[in-house]
Amino acid sequence: MVKSLPARAEVKVEETWNLGDLFESEEAYEQAVVAVKEEADTFTNTYKGTIQDAVSAIKALEAYQRLQELLIPIRTYVSLSVSGDQTNDQAQMRSGKFGSLAAKIASQTSFVMSELSELSTETLQQASQQSDDFSTLFEKTIKEKPYQLDPEVEKALAAFSSTFQAPYSLYNTTKLVDMKFPDFSVDGQNYPLSYGSFEGSWESEPDTAKRRSAFDAFSTKLRDYQHTTAKTYDMHLQAEKTTSDLRGYNSVIDYLLMRQDVDRSLYNRQIDVIMKELAPHMRRYAKLLQKIYQLDQMTFADLKVPVDPTYEPTVTIEKSKEYIDDALTIMGEDYIHMVNRAYSERWIDFAQNTGKSTGAFCSSPYGKHPYILISWTGSMEDVFVLAHELGHAGHFYNAHQHQNAFTARPSMYFIEAPSTMNEMLMANHLLANSNDPRFKRWVLSSIISRTYYHNFVTHLLEAAYQRKVYDLIDEGGNVNATILNDLKRGVLEEFWGDAVVMNEGAELTWMRQPHYYMGLYPYTYSAGLTISTEMAKRVLKEGKPAVNDWLSVLQAGGSKNPVELAKMAGIDITTDKPLRDTIAYIGELIEQIEQLTEEIG
Template identity: 65%
Template sequence: MKKSFPPRIEIPVEQTWDLSPLIASDEAFFAGIAEVEQDALAFNQKYAGNITDAEAVVQVLTDYEQLYVKFVPYSAYASLSFEVDKTNDEAQMRASKFGSVASKVGSQLSFVDSDISALSTEILEEATAIAPQFKNYIHQIIKKKAYQLHPEVEKTLAALSSSFDAPYELYNTTKLVDMKFDNFTANGESFPLNYSLFEGDWELETDVNIRRAAFEAFSNKLREYQHTTAKTYNTHVTTEKTLSDLRGYESVTDYLLFDQEVDRTLYNRQIDLITTELAPHMRRYAKLLQKVHNLDKMTFADLKISLDPEFEPMITVEESKNYIEKALSVMGEDYMEMIEKSYSERWIDFAQNEGKSTGAFCSSPYGYHPYILISWTSRMNEVFVLAHELGHAGHFVNAHKKQSLFNSRPSTYFIEAPSTMNEMLMANYLLETATDARFKRWVISSIISRTYYHNFVTHLLEAAYQRKVYDKIDAGESVNANVLNRIKRDVLEDFWGDAVEITEGAELTWMRQPHYYMGLYPYTYSAGLTISTQVSHRILNEGQPAVDNWLEVLQAGGTKTPVELAGMAGVDITTDQPLLDTISFIGDLIEQLEALTAEIETSVK
């Protein structure tokens, strides 16, 4: 029987990441943030009101960037030490203290953009000629001129930044600290339950009685917190609406898309085309799962199961390294050196412990190596998850090597392309090594259930739901639990049609995703995977030239727009074609699954 997770203190150190390269001790942390706070005050006194010409713009941005670089390790340390154990009082207090200091520092530094924005465009263009490394930053300020508020208002908003982040922190506290799950019963046995156990194990459980009982128990617990969580989320989205109105954007959607450097055309395309064009393929996949597992009906609780669970191998952390290295070796020696260091230098937190954040992520503090959080379940699909996060790591190792801090981070529209690229490279490698029908079916089903289901279905349906929420907020409405439940159920029923029964509790899925507190983030997963699918096909067909192009894209960091970055990799995302080609590819994979299943069933008979 699966067990509940131990407290963090009982986890072997080799399963945890090593944060000491960031900050050596708590004493160093508190001394350091106090020093940065003083540096910010001195910076304000030196430059506020004194940015009058191009040379001054260059000087202030030079010192501004250096100050931010100095702040990076403290931000990362406060966040990462809290993410692995949200029940730890010291970590909570440390994160809270950092948030307070960050708000003060942000308030002291808010004048930079305000004062630079007040200068003429001619002066700002002159500054870019003097210091081309600040061209992107300055051009962003020029574009934002129309939305810049009075300097004192900007200072006040910066001082309130930790308050604006409060809904996200409240959501995580409710989810990871206050929400305690009782054991559930199935087949006459009692089983433990928490967020990570449900999403990492019970959703994938092969026994239909256990799986559906876990879903019901999980949903019942979520329902107890739905009104508090909805109120928290409503606070978040109405705050975004207030800020968008204050700045003069036509809508909160336009406000959130502005920094992504894309317009509504690209945003709506991802949601509309996938909802209509991908749905028929995924309904066929759901029917195939139902047939293979001989289910009386296909419910929402059954969608994450493996097509061939008995064939899926279990894998250790040590074994995962071999798969990762072989699959990603096409990326070259430098990339392989990064992979080696990620294991040997403890960049990755593999532990399963109480209070740890769910899911997986990669944090890449500028000037330091990346950090990856994952809760290792020993299932083979974790190799895809780890390859994904190492894609983020490889992206920023390359970008940080070639770009300054202000030029290192691309638009969030593009941010998931390097991560999903690694999933595609893993899929390519596994398909190349497929030796029989059953193994090939397992590989293709893993691509569908892990890579495409997660990024093209789960996150895309989150995006469709999110768009409906923001439409209401733009119309001057607010949302509560009943409204959110109805929206989510409508989105799920629209996509799955009569192929899947959207059972009681499925509508509460909106409560599980932290991405809703990160702007218009969910749709970017399918956007990134659209790009990476096309580039991975180029790598298969063209080899090294396509790899070289991709490495150049990674190294470009944030110096190009998403359209330009995709173009560098040979993909034109201004048209429907890349997305339609990707959806067609998914359809082809599902057809292969159907054919392989028929072949396997015939051979068994």
């Protein structure tokens, strides 16, 4: 039975992350804030107006990089403190205060990009050739020159940066602080409900009555906040639209894709091909679940149930380390050393508590070790999630050793490839170490229900919905709850067809994800998993040579664009072959699950 969550102060310290590795005390944090203010003033006084040629540009960037390296741990400490407990007043106030400071420094130092953009293309190319460290940044500056605004306008926009981020903060406050879920009742028995418990347990609860009742109660509470959440999202959209118009982009989508360093054809292909060609496979999977559970109809509330509910192993935190070490050994000693440090040095926040951010993520501050947030429930799914986040950690752990603060982070298009690669390695390891049909079916269904459903269905359907939203915004429109509900329901119905009944509340799914405040993030999950699926096949076939290629990709960080990074891994994403091969692979996995189900009886 799902229990009510404890307060942050009541959870075991050893199950929380150690933010002391960022700052030993609040006093140390405050001293760092004072130091970064002084550094920003010194930097501005020294370099403003001096960027006039290749040599002065490189010199200014070296100092600017030092300033950013001071800001990064402060920003991370503030962000992680709030993520661990949104109800913590001190963390909330610290976050607001730092947001204002960060905006001030951004405005104060906006002259850097303005002065770089005012240099001729020839000068920027010359600077790129003279500096390996900053060549990527100089090339990016050349690309974005046409969209750079007057320096005073850039300064004003930077000053408003914390205001532009306010909708995301408001979304999280509504979702994680104000939204209180009532108990739900089944056969006279009450059960506690929260955001975390619904997404972590009730959504995949094998008992149909409990699962559907939890879904109804969860949806009822979401509906109470739909208009506030929609207005918050519309504020975010209008700010993006205004910015893209000011900069001269044809659309918000073009503006957001510029950051990802990919063209629109890759974006549209990912959505269009999956919506059309993956849908038949997933409808078969839905029908299989309906048959296993003997449901009169398959509803949206039933899609997350496990294929074999009585065969879900429970896993302790310590046992998860064994699974992950065994699965990722192929990545080499240095990689496994990082994984072991993540456990022993408390890089991971396992605790379940009120106010904690939902889902899971990895934060990788440059110059420091990564931090991972997860709410451990003890399911094998958690092991896959943790392997996923350790994939992000391993990516930046490698990139930070070979790249500077400006070139460590790759395009968002590529960001989910290393994480989903680890999920594939985990699944392949489990399959290779058992001949038990039931265990094999469980592993295969975990790959479908966790890895591919999460990345190729949940997030891809977000992307298809998000594209429709931006199309509407680009036409000069606004959105409200009614419009967003209609758009979301339409996308769900298009994908699932008559295989799944969209019960009341399915349309509110748009309210559950923070990804809409992070640019065109949702479609990149499937893009990353397409790359990692192809890479995992190479690793299975070739072993160490393929792993070495992959480690080189991780070490390249953001020094190359997504097409170049994929090419380093031996994958050509300029064609649709990797995507169609991945969809065919998903179909094969579902076919194997169907065959094993017949065999097991």
